[in-house]
Amino acid sequence: MKLHLIDDDIELHHLLKEYFQDLQVELTGSTKPREAFEFLKNNEVDLVILDLMLPEMDGFEVCKILRAEYPILPIIMLTAKGDDLNKILGLELGADDYISKPFNPRELLARVKSIMRRIDRTEAKIKENIIYSPIWDIKLNLDSRTVNYAGEEIEFTVTEFELLKHLMENAGIVQTRDNIMDKVKGIDFEAFDRTIDIYISKLRQKLKDNPKKPQIIKTVWGVGYIFSKI
Numbered sequence: 001m002k003l004h005l006i007d008d009d010i011e012l013h014h015l016l017k018e019y020f021q022d023l024q025v026e027l028t029g030s031t032k033p034r035e036a037f038e039f040l041k042n043n044e045v046d047l048v049i050l051d052l053m054l055p056e057m058d059g060f061e062v063c064k065i066l067r068a069e070y071p072i073l074p075i076i077m078l079t080a081k082g083d084d085l086n087k088i089l090g091l092e093l094g095a096d097d098y099i100s101k102p103f104n105p106r107e108l109l110a111r112v113k114s115i116m117r118r119i120d121r122t123e124a125k126i127k128e129n130i131i132y133s134p135i136w137d138i139k140l141n142l143d144s145r146t147v148n149y150a151g152e153e154i155e156f157t158v159t160e161f162e163l164l165k166h167l168m169e170n171a172g173i174v175q176t177r178d179n180i181m182d183k184v185k186g187i188d189f190e191a192f193d194r195t196i197d198i199y200i201s202k203l204r205q206k207l208k209d210n211p212k213k214p215q216i217i218k219t220v221w222g223v224g225y226i227f228s229k230i
């Protein structure tokens with residue numbers, strides 16, 4: 001597994017490299033965004049760990065650029081502890097997960113493994129490689145991890161793809177926020193009530209599902225969400 005850390009904290013680079021070296025995890029790093037863009041242009045990585053506070057440009061701008069250039073590359077954003085606003089912004093810009101500084105390297109590794117397991121589970125499904133909703137003309141290809149809506153291919157992040165997949169697999173059945181978090185994330189995360197709401201908002205936006213009166217992904221007030229079959 002190949003990870004790339006974008007952070008100007010040299011000590012953190014050394015700490016994580018030392019921690020990962022005996023765990024079959026290859027960690028490379030950049031201290032500046034432009035350095036990271038150049039590295040990623042010439043090297044394949046499985047996941048990016050992105051700090052919010054960086055020289056040249058902040059982590060939000062870096063996240064936007066990475067998401068545009070590498071639509072399905074998983075991104076974990078490093079945020080200040082308790083900074084819910086930045087977590088919200090990071091998720092809205094396409095980060096797949098967040099972790100608050102200071103953090104335990106074991107927790108970071110757990111987050112990384114959770115994301116990679118979701119990818120592995122999807123790629124392992126060879127026979128059931130298509131999920132299709134004829135009512136809404138939405139097709140998920142589990143091999144290529146692409147989403148086609150009304151004849152148009154739409155780019156989804158890893159977490160967005162997994163969330164839509166989970167909702168479509170359970171079409172017509174209400175999914176609570178806790179259930180969604182458990183199925184999509186795979187491990188317990190710190191309490192952050194708006195996480196799922198933000199992802200749902202992103203799905204609706206990409207599927208052109210009117211947020212004021214959604215038809216595809218409906219809100220069941222006080223319970224959760226449901227992918228409509230009618």
